[in-house]
Amino acid sequence: MSHPPAKPTLRADAQQNVTKILDAAVACLSRNADASVSEIAKTAGVGRVTLYGHFPSRQALVDAALTRAIADGEHVLQALDLTGDPREALDALIKSSWLLVAQATAVLEAAQATLAPGRVQELHAGPAQRVDDLIRRGQADGAFRADLPANWLTSVLHHVIHGAAIDVAKGRLESTDAARFISQTILAAYSKAGA
Amino acid sequence: MSHPPAKPTLRADAQQNVTKILDAAVACLSRNADASVSEIAKTAGVGRVTLYGHFPSRQALVDAALTRAIADGEHVLQALDLTGDPREALDALIKSSWLLVAQATAVLEAAQATLAPGRVQELHAGPAQRVDDLIRRGQADGAFRADLPANWLTSVLHHVIHGAAIDVAKGRLESTDAARFISQTILAAYSKAGA
C-alpha cells in the first residue's frame, strides 16, 4: 500500500494542478464544446505548456475530463436509493443531480466531436444504464406509460435536462426553479394517457 | 416594374446556383454547426470561389441560410389553422412541420456561434411568437397546465423536437415514429396534473 508501483515521482503540488485543469476543462467544455487548450489552461490558472506536461494531447484531456464528469455523476447516482416508487425515485434523482447530469451531458457532447464514438459509448454506458433500468422498471410496474419505448423516454429526459441547463446558462430560467420544472414536466410526460 | 433597379445583370443560371448553395448550407449547418465553407461548396457541387462570389463572407452565408430556414418554417406555420382546440392544433403543428422546425433550430444553433445575438433573436422572433401564442392560449383555455410558465413549455417543445432530430440522425429513432412520439410526449407533458 505504501508503495504505489508505477509512479516513481509525483509531487503533491503537481497532482493538485491536474485537478485544477480537469475542473477548468469540465467547466469550459460544458459551456463551449470546442474550447481551445489555451482557454482551458487560462481558466485553470496554469500555463499551456504545463497542461501539455500532464496530458499529451487535447484528445487525452477531453477524455479525462469526460471520465471525471461521468464519474462524478455516477457517484451521486450510486448514493441514491432507486428501489422505491419509480415516480418518487425519478423525482429524487432529478432534484439531487440534474445539474451534474447536465454538466456531464454537455461535456459528453463536446467529447463526441473529438473522441472515437466507441470510447464515448463506453464511458457513458454505466450511468445511462442505471437510469434506463429505473424507467423500464417503472413501465413494468405500471407507474410509467408503456405506449412509448423506454429509450425514447430516457432520450426525452436527457434532452429536457440539457435544455434546462442551456436555459439557465442563458438567463431564461432561474436555477432554483429548474429542478421543479424538470421533475413536473417529466413525470407528466411519463404518466399513462388514460390516468 | 420591368426594370428592377439595383440589379443590372443577374443571369438565370446564377440564381439557381445561389439556391443550391443555400440548400447545401442548411443541410451542412444543421448536421455540423461549424461546417467549413469548402464543405458547403462541395456539397452544393460548386467551387469555393463561386460561393464567395455570391456571399461576401461566411457570416453572410450563415445569415442567409438561417433566414431561409426560418422563412421555410414560417411558411408552413402560416398554412396551418391554429384557431381550434389547442391540443389538436399543437398535434397538427408537430406532425406537419417538426422536421422543418428541427432543421431551422439546428441552423439557428449554428448561427448562434458566429452571428450577433441580436440578429439571431430578430430572425427567430416571428415563428417563435406564433408557437408561444398557441401555448398561452391553451393555458388560458384550460387545455394546458398553467402551473408551469409558458416559456418553459415552449422551451421543452423545442428541446424535445431538437432531441428527436438528433436521435433520428444517429439512427436511434425511426423518422416515421418521430412525429407520433413527440406529439404524445408533449401533449402528456402539457396536460393538467389532476386530469
Add this chain to the structure above:
DNA sequence: CTCAACTCGAACAGCACTGTTCGGGTTATG
C-alpha cells in the same frame, strides 16, 4: 541546503480555414 521535480513564457513548425487574386474556360442571352 540541495536537487530534482515542476512551472512558465517565448517562440517554432505544421495544419486547417478564411478571404482574395489571377487566368483561362463555359454558357446564357441578345
Add this chain to the structure above:
DNA sequence: CATAACCCGAACAGTGCTGTTCGAGTTGAG
C-alpha cells in the same frame, strides 16, 4: 455568333489552434 456574365482550380497571405522545444525561474521533498 459574339459578348458579357459566370464558373472554377490554383495559389497566395493572414489568422488561430495544436503540439513541441528551449531556457530560465520556482518550489516541494529529503
